[in-house]
Amino acid sequence: METGKVVVEKVRGKSTVTRSFSKYPLKLIFPRKVGPSETDAVWIYTLTYGGGIVSGDSISVEFTIGDGCTAVLTTQSSTKVYKSLGSKSSDQVLEARIGSGALFVVIPDPVTCFSTARYSQKQVFRVVSDSSLVIVDWFTSGRHASGEKWDFELYRSTNHIFVEGNQPVFLDTVVLEQDSPVSIAERMHDYQVIAMVIIYGPKLKHVQDQVQENVKRLMSQQLHIPSSAKTNSDPAFIASCSVFGPKGMGVVIRIASTTTESVYKFLHHQLAGMQPLLGVSPYS
């Protein structure tokens, strides 16, 4: 069942929220003054009651970003998924249609699943040939400061992008479940954060090029350390870029890190080139 819906359209030449609704456990807010008034971007914050998702919660939101509009979807703090009661899981579904020449930017804080939590999210983006899209999807090992590391039962995250005619451009699902011959903690070595950043479409070519160059430089340096100088521990931060989609329209960056802060820093730095489009630079 739908718990939220937002439509962004051009009104007198400006991106404007023309329809919206949300109900428990979801709350949507639209602060007016996020960036300078000359920037044409709508900022949308999602909140949940009680600051997190409770076992059994089901959230389903639909976004329509009209032709030529820019919208940013973000959160104010990490999404906490509380301990599950019995085998109940929580789920979030997001469906978005992004119009011609439009830009949709999904830049939340990470998802943090508490021990025993069961969480599943699915995001489906329908674009046309000249839509642009940024998706940051990331999660942490849990409340690792208090010793909970990769202690949840299930985490599932799906991100799909389709172009006209229902043609798949990007299909990705990550599933981590405790019920496997290899525990999640073992699979993650000492890493506490896994992140994925998708940058797609014509408006973001400059950001794509910059990120690819930066990641290549960063990782090449790290990998070229002569073996005599190498320590025995895993590198604290790993990232890699891949091009995908027709005519290489998209870039996906995958990140594994030992700290949440270093990922925030990376995102802030790499997405800073979007500031003119959004009014404020992401993760600042």
Add this chain to the structure above:
Amino acid sequence: MEHDWAETEKKRKRDVPVDSTLQWSQWQLLDSILPTGGFAHSFGLEAAIQSRLVSGPEDLKTFIIHLLENTGSLLLPFVYSTTTDPTLEKWQELDRILNATLTNEVGRKASVSQGSSLMRVAASVFTEVPSLKSMRDVSIASPGVVSFHHAPVFGLICGLIGMDSGTSQRAYMFMTMRDVISAATRLNLVGPMGAAVLQHQIAPLAEDLFKKWMNRPVEDACQTAPLLDTIQGCHGYLFSRLFCS
């Protein structure tokens, strides 16, 4: 000892009807001598070694198990679906879906190059199945329709030569294990004897992973080792490298 002997004897005397033609084809398809270029790929192992994630035999074992779980969860659905329905339409559809699913460029290119070689070899070798050659010819004639990804090509061939879907999925796990262990010996992580011992040790775990992920629809295909995926993506950043992926 007595017991072992009795068990083996019982197994040996079991009267199992064998499709002899199929068995010869099966063995050939799984033989490492088949020139499909599998040995040009390390499945991210080379990048994992250079980034210090894998530094000895114990790490190697863990790496292989993670790789096998990811192969099971991500690729077995494609092998299963093409083996059970080895038609041109199904194969082309699944190839397109897999092309969008392999978002890691290094892995995607490796899959395309291995799949293209396998299809070329199979079309020339298994001449008793003429549709293999005709499907390949049709697909080459219209570029862009098929990328020749490895898992659907493998499933298609298995289906067309009459292999059952359980065997084809288990075989896919076997080949992945065979190729990564071979890469490990060439990267000097294990010697040839150690590699053979390791392969046999991992087999029961591979069987568990196969059972867990077998017979799933492609809608269920997923990544279960995101760290491995990130590492594999670093392959292009390596200064000197032995393998293509």
